[in-house]
Amino acid sequence: MASTVGVIFSSLNEQNVPELTKLRSIGSIPFGGRYRLVDFALSSMVNSGITTVGMLAKNNYQSLMDHLGSGKYWDLARKEGGLILLPPYNGETETLYKNRLEALKSATGFLKKAKEDFVVIADSDSVYKLDYSKVIDFHIKKNADITMVYHEHVTKKSHYYITFETNKTGRITELEINPVTDGVRKNYINVMVARRSFILGLVQNAIQYGYTSFGRDILSPSVKSLKLYGYKLDGYYQNIDSLVSYFAANMELLNKNIRNEIFGGRDIYTKVNDSAPAKFTETAKVKNSLIADGCLIEGTVENSILFRGVKVGKGSVIKNCIIMSDDIIGENCNLAYIISDKDSVIRDNRVLAGCEIQPFFINKGTLI
Numbered sequence: 001m002a003s004t005v006g007v008i009f010s011s012l013n014e015q016n017v018p019e020l021t022k023l024r025s026i027g028s029i030p031f032g033g034r035y036r037l038v039d040f041a042l043s044s045m046v047n048s049g050i051t052t053v054g055m056l057a058k059n060n061y062q063s064l065m066d067h068l069g070s071g072k073y074w075d076l077a078r079k080e081g082g083l084i085l086l087p088p089y090n091g092e093t094e095t096l097y098k099n100r101l102e103a104l105k106s107a108t109g110f111l112k113k114a115k116e117d118f119v120v121i122a123d124s125d126s127v128y129k130l131d132y133s134k135v136i137d138f139h140i141k142k143n144a145d146i147t148m149v150y151h152e153h154v155t156k157k158s159h160y161y162i163t164f165e166t167n168k169t170g171r172i173t174e175l176e177i178n179p180v181t182d183g184v185r186k187n188y189i190n191v192m193v194a195r196r197s198f199i200l201g202l203v204q205n206a207i208q209y210g211y212t213s214f215g216r217d218i219l220s221p222s223v224k225s226l227k228l229y230g231y232k233l234d235g236y237y238q239n240i241d242s243l244v245s246y247f248a249a250n251m252e253l254l255n256k257n258i259r260n261e262i263f264g265g266r267d268i269y270t271k272v273n274d275s276a277p278a279k280f281t282e283t284a285k286v287k288n289s290l291i292a293d294g295c296l297i298e299g300t301v302e303n304s305i306l307f308r309g310v311k312v313g314k315g316s317v318i319k320n321c322i323i324m325s326d327d328i329i330g331e332n333c334n335l336a337y338i339i340s341d342k343d344s345v346i347r348d349n350r351v352l353a354g355c356e357i358q359p360f361f362i363n364k365g366t367l368i
Contacts, residue, residue: 003116004136005196006045007107010038010124011058011088012100012190016241017125019361020341024063027055027124029240030324030342032253033292033305036067037240038124039270041191045120046074047266048132052081054110056103058088058096067271074269086110100190101214104203111196119199123190127249128237129266130191135231139193142170144229146198146219149191151237152184162188162215164230172228177215186230189237236261247339247359250305250322254288275308283314292325299329313348320356324364338362 010027020029027038038055045053053076057064070076071083086107088096097103104121111119118139120132130149139147148164155163163185165174179185202218211217219228236258238249252258262268275294280286284297291297294309299316306312307324313331321338329335330348337354341364346352350368354360362368 004048004050004118004120004132005111005114005116006050006053006132007056007086007110007119007121008038008041008045008053008124009056009100009103009122009190010061010064011056012103012123013125013241014058017243017246019243019339019363020246021060023060023364025058025061025124026240028061028064028067029246030307031127031240031246032250033290033307035268035270036064037127038064038067039268040127040129041122041124042074043266043268044128044130045122045132046076046269048120048130050120050132051076051078052084052114052116054084054086054107056086056088056107061085061088069271073271084110099213101203101206101211101217104199104214105207108200108203111200114196116196119194119196121192121194121199125241126189126237126239127262128189128233129235129262129268130233131266132193135191135193138170138231139229142229143227145194145227147193147229147231148172148188149193149231149233150186150188151233152186153237154183155179155185155187162219164188164228166230170229170231172223172230175220175223175228177220186232189233189239191233193231243339243359243361244357247322247337247356251303251320253290253305254303273308284312299331299333307342322359341366344368 011025014021014026029037031037076083097106163176164172167173240246278291278295281298285300287302289301290305292308295306296311298314299312301318304318304321309326310323312329315332316329317334319336321335323340324342326343327340328345332349334351337359339359340362344362344366346368
């Protein structure tokens, strides 16, 4: 593994999931009963031997800081390097960054102080596993300027994204932003590798010319002049770009094969809570669900994910739901296709239902 530093954007694309990012960054969105979305990019970096990671925050980052702490759960509590929280300013003014290019400008101070040769830059709004050391090896072998990681899946029209085509060597020959075509494409997953000095040069050039978009002003016009290469991510990948995709990604964890693909092999690290094991009373019935520690189940739970400390009262039926930490479900409730944020209380005899393509969302701390 060549000497590499990591940069993770914890707050880009928050507008895609406004329901879940009102009070938190997108990287700190709870996932899978005990994880946060940032755990996947951060764990991949640690498992690849990257021991210095800059975490670029923005607003609503208290939840992120509480989750990451000193970085000890990722073995990043170090005297040199380790996990470093970066300020959310673009470097030129004291205003918050608004896009990816301004976020990169905010990280230039961190990158200038770093001594590593290469940098891995990643978002924190996706669920995947990736060995970055293989991407670095590919990058060096191709003598690339930038290596962009992609996944082949059906494109989505609802949000900003980049797709591209490559030749037999992997070099990018055509790059499109928000293409109008449908079907399976090579979709950039907002993970890139480059030499640290090269990224610093790009950002400095962007400042001089007043560029505002990394994709439109830098990548798209430079397909022929820069050596841009694509590296394929095989295996599971899910981008959380809507409440529906968040619901779908969590529900996919109930598939044993997908769960083993994500969590098998190299570990996904997260903050550990020393809670008591989940308790199931004689009236409890649980089927095909993930139940975190600290839960108390007295009712029926099917095809659902319950985070830590959830309580389900007698006679209640929970089906196809995501119930976050410390929620209380009263007795004789009936919930279907619900996403309930933390610290919410649903009183006795309530009936709530959404559907698979439009789950019903309950805000954090809500009393129903």
